[in-house]
Amino acid sequence: MTDAARWTFVCHRDDIVPNTGVAAKVGAAQVAVFRVVAPDGTEDGIFAIDNFDVRAQANVLSRGLIGELTTEQGPVLVVASPIYKNHLCLKTGRCLEDEAWSVKTWAVRCGDDGTIMVRGS
Amino acid sequence: MTDTTLRLVVIGNGMVGHKLLEELAGTPGLDITVLCEEPRPAYDRVHLSEFFGGKTAEDLSLVAPGFFEQPGFTLRLDAKAVDIDRTTRQVVLADGERLPYDRLVLATGSYPFVPAVTGRDRDGCLVYRTIEDLEAMRHWGAKSRIGVVIGGGLLGLECAKALKDMGLETHVVEFAPRLMTVQVDDMGGRLLRRKIEALGVAVHTGRNTLEITDGGGVGVGGRHAMKFADGSQLLTDMIVFSAGIRPRDELARTAGLIRGERGGILIDNQCKTSDPDIWAIGECALWQGKIFGLVAPGYDMARLVAAQIKGTAKAEFTGADMSTKLKLLGVDVASIGDAQGATPGSLNYLFSDDVAGVYKKLVVSADAKTLLGAVLVGDADDYGSLLQMALNGIPLPAQPESLILPSVEGGAKGLGVDLLPASASICSCNNVSKGDLCAAIEGGATSLGALKKCTKAATSCGGCLPLVKQVLDAELKKSGVLVLNHLCEHFAHSRQELFHLVKLGGQKSFDDVILAHGKGRGCDICKPAVASILASCWNEHVLKPKHAAVQDTNDYFLANIQKDGTYSVVPRIPGGEITPDKLIVIGQVAKDYGLYTKITGGQRIDLFGARVEQLPAIWGALVAAGFESGHAYGKSLRTVKSCVGSTWCRYGVQDSVTMAIRIEERYRGLRSPHKIKMAVSGCTRECAEAQSKDVGVIATEKGWNLYVAGNGGMKPRHAELLAADVDDETLIKLIDRFLMFYIRTGDRLQRTATWIENLEGGLSYVKKVVIDDSLGLCAELEADMAQQVATYECEWKRAITTPETLKRFRHFVNAADADSNIQFVDERGQIRPKSALEKRAVAAGEVTP
Known part of the structure; x- marks a missing residue:
């Protein structure tokens, strides 16, 4: 399979309300894709992690609130699970409360035309 | 050994x-x-x-x-x-x-002392001392309509409250010409009597009970007849002796x-x-x-x-200060030192306000330099500072009357705790001095809870709590410790401060608020808090795109997320009243979408198991049948529970259902620091359990009693009486003010019960603000509420007619599929989510799905 064939179309950037997420079907998997925008309007980028919340055992992470928390490693962009509020790092998938609840990240890209794609595994 | x-x-x-x-x-x-x-x-x-x-x-x-x-x-x-x-x-x-x-x-x-009255051994003649006595009172209270307490002292009035709480017509019979002879003087006793009578307790002073005989009443309403020396008599069903101790x-x-x-x-x-x-x-x-x-x-x-x-004894018993502060039937009464002015040459300062129901007296030495005693009725907030002044011989200010005159705006009053010597006894129950408190604070007990736990101060009668808090605050301030109640790392403000900043600053989106008053990007703590503040201030539709990113999933999808990622749907059923046709609609919707249905504690029906993509269609059907959002998903008014009231019930004295519907329709959709629950009961039997609600209304013969800041749940708290026997319009006005004051000053996720407990001055402060208008805020609070009421709209009705909003109700952005992880099994004829184990069993092929 070529590399291009492994990329799945998610949606257009404008389809994601700033600082929210959407769930995308990538093959049989579910991926949570987030669009993060700073308060002054600067685009920070698109992030993709598993949609499945290991702790709650439910596909809900795309519906979490996005935030930024200060940790020992500095400020971290996170999403808070809507079920039990565990925080997952958008860049690494690491759960701040318990490593066991960490999730996988997905390669994601946003084209100049605003098209968002996630690479299947 | x-x-x-x-x-x-x-x-x-x-x-x-x-x-x-x-x-x-x-x-x-x-x-x-x-x-x-x-x-x-x-x-x-x-x-x-x-x-x-x-x-x-x-x-x-x-x-x-x-x-x-x-x-x-x-x-x-x-x-x-x-x-x-x-x-x-x-x-x-x-x-x-x-x-x-x-x-x-x-x-x-x-x-308990029981005077030698003929007939005192009759059935239903009781005393008030042990838990067994209380159980007997409860037993007799259940089969009585009228109850009499013999004795109008401290215990007698507490006992009267117990009878009143059991819903009995309550009388207090006192031998002396006034109530609480030991603690208060004539004028104080008169005011106390008036206040207690206003609460519906009949007071008979100067009555010498000679005999208790058969009242001729069969069953309730006159089991006993009490005959007095003046020839009068009183019929009753039970009698509690509380005429002192031996x-x-x-x-x-x-x-x-x-x-x-x-x-x-x-x-x-x-x-x-x-x-x-x-x-x-x-x-x-x-x-x-x-x-x-x-x-x-x-x-x-x-x-x-x-x-x-x-073997560590050095001290001796040297007598005791008999000063007391009590709340009797909701009336504050305090007595300090030489309350009766028995010291030769002592002089008095008096303040009496019959309108507000406040009486205060200072007894001072002949040279007017030291405080000997005091009587406070109706407002005992100054008890702590006056007691310290009397106990420690702190010189009176140049104008001693300033200590009892109502404070004028801006004027400092009372005495600062800094003036107290370290030896001053703050908690007399547990013998804790100011020095003990200071040492504990220095040792790290820097919260009120820690300080109480560490020193035991304010853990018995609690009368010294305000003073303990003052000492704590003063010491912390001195040591430079800042008392932090910041919302989160992004906002160095409490919710209350932020509310005021937003209201004054006019910011209308989260981004504007964080740029103006915070730093960074926010988090799942401050985003919903700011969303709630914005909703309370401007009542803009929570679905507006600019608010979308700061709403909890519940507010985002206007439904309550459940453990498996499905949502539950709760249509509003005002006052719990519903027509058969509407019931059928709910049933039909549940059937059509295969939802699990359950009756809630707040007299509504909860429909579980809706997938996110099903919500608009479900609500389309509900809205078409005339239902509105029940806001079960919001930090907002949930339900106004009611009993059936005087329309049907033979005991009801007011139409509780109509009032409940009126209240629910007035405050529906109102966003607040946390959820708000209310109830209206049609009589004192309290079938709607209003005293466990944030706002509870109980019908009386003359109108309504308004209770506030009750709570069920993890830490139950009985609501406290804010106003008695008010008419419909006054009731609504007071609820308007109370709710708005709470919304303005409450902390994030703080229910009214915790709010009032943490508010300095508690209920009496709230009364001052919402009844006496001590902050001059009432007109503003009412106007804010009027604005909220005028701009209400059903969020679901708006959502299903807004294509932009409807877009969000799908599981996948790039596929029409449903979430295959949501799976149900049948249980008692309805669905329930599959457990992780059941799902794994299917995946492993052990069981066919």
Whole structure:
């Protein structure tokens, strides 16, 4: 399979309300894709992690609130699970409360035309 | 047991007896046997009336878990001592058993005095002292309509409250010409009487009960007739004697210890009786002709005796300050020092306000330089500072009247805690001085809770709590510790501060708010909090795209997320009233979408198991049938529960359903720091359980009683009476003001119960703000509420007609599929989510799905 064939179309950037997420079907998997925008309007980028919340055992992470928390490693962009509020790092998938609840990240890209794609595994 | 072990027997396990045990816990070389005549160990008699407010015997217990399992302690319940053989040093029990002792402590307490009235032994004639007495009162209360308390003192009025709480027509009969003769003067007594009568308790002073006979009433309404010396009579179903206490000194009598002429076991300054091996403490002890009927002097005696046993004694018992502050039937009453002005040459300052129902008197020395005593009725907020002034001989200010005159805006009042010496006793119940508090604060007890736990201050009667808080705040301020109540790392403001900043600054989106008042990007703590503030301030539709990213998933999808990622749907059913047609619609919708249905505690119907993509269609059907959003997903008004009221119920006195619907429709959709629950009961039987709600309304013959800040749940709290017998319009006005004041000042996720408990001044402060308009805020609060009411719209009705919003209701952005992880099984004829185990079993092919 070529590399291009492994990329799945998610949606257009404008389809994601700033600082929210959407769930995308990538093959049989579910991926949570987030669009993060700073308060002054600067685009920070698109992030993709598993949609499945290991702790709650439910596909809900795309519906979490996005935030930024200060940790020992500095400020971290996170999403808070809507079920039990565990925080997952958008860049690494690491759960701040318990490593066991960490999730996988997905390669994601946003084209100049605003098209968002996630690479299947 | 070694030879050096001291055998100590303590007779009585009341509050004072138990304090002695607590003081002795952990002392080596002691073998302590405690004889308790009652079937349960020590409990809190000071808060006995709370038994009728829902507390259980366990709640009132003073015994820490495992206390009597400590080595050296033996507790014997139902064990009555009948004699003391002082020559052989043995206590004789009722069954003949003899218990040897080296030292003996009598902590036998007192018994209720029942005057020699003919007929006092009739069925339903009771006393008020033990939990068994309370159980008897409850038993008789259930089959009575009218109840009488004989005795208008402190205990009598508490007892009257208990009868009132049981829903009885309540009377207080007092021999003296006024209520609370010991604590208040004539004018104070008059005001107290007026206030208590306004609460619906009939007061009969100057009545000498001669006889209790058969009232001729069959069943309720006149089981007994009380005949008075003036020829009048009163019909009643039950009578509680609360005419004072007498010391339990019968053991001392049989054992030949010296007693007072009018009873009481004589003790010296060491609390020793006439036998040097025997101490007596608490209400059974007579010191210099005085019996102390309060718990604080009893605790002093207990501490003193414990110190002697431990060999650390130096102090002596030197009498006690009998100042008290109480809330009787909701009326604040306080008495300090020489309240009656018995000191020769003493002078008075008086302030009386019949309109507000406040009476205050200062008794000062002949030279007007020192405070000797005070009486406060209706407003006892100044008790703590006046007491300290009297106890510590702090010189009166140039204008002593300023201490009791209502404070004028901006004027400083009372005395700062900084003026108090370290020796000043702040908590007299537990003997905690200002110095003790300061030391504990320095040692790290920097929250009110930690300070109470560490020093025990304010843990008995609680009267000193405001003062303890003042000391804490003053000390923290001095040491430079900032009291932080910041929302989160992004906002260095409390919710209350942020609310004001947003209201003044006019910011209307989260981004504007964080740029103006915060830093960084926000988080899942501050985003919903700001969303709630924006909704409360501007009532903009929560679905507007600019608010979308700061809403919790529940507010984003206008439904309650469940553990499997499905949502539940709760249509509003105002007041719990619903037509058969609407019931059928709910049933049909549930059937069409295969939802699990359950009746909620708030008289609504909850539909579970809806997938996110199903929500618009479900609500389309509900809205078409006339339903509105129930806001079960929001930090907002949930339900107004009601009983059926006077329309159908033979006991109802007002139309509770109509009122509940009116209230629910007024406050629906209102966003607040946390959810708000309300209820309306149509009579005092309180079937709607309004006293466990944030706002509770109970019908009276004359109108409505408004209760606020109640809570069920994890930490139940009874709502407190904000206003009595108000008409419909006043009721709504007061609820408007109360809610808006809470919304403005509440902390994030703080229910009204916690809010009021953390508010300095508590209910009395709220009363001042929303009833007396002390902050001049009422017009503004009402206007804010009017604005909210005028701009209400059903969020679901708006959502299903807004294509932009409807876009969000799908599971996948790039596929129309449903979430395959959501799976149900059948249980009792409905769906329930599959457990993780059940899903795995299917995946592994063990079970066919």
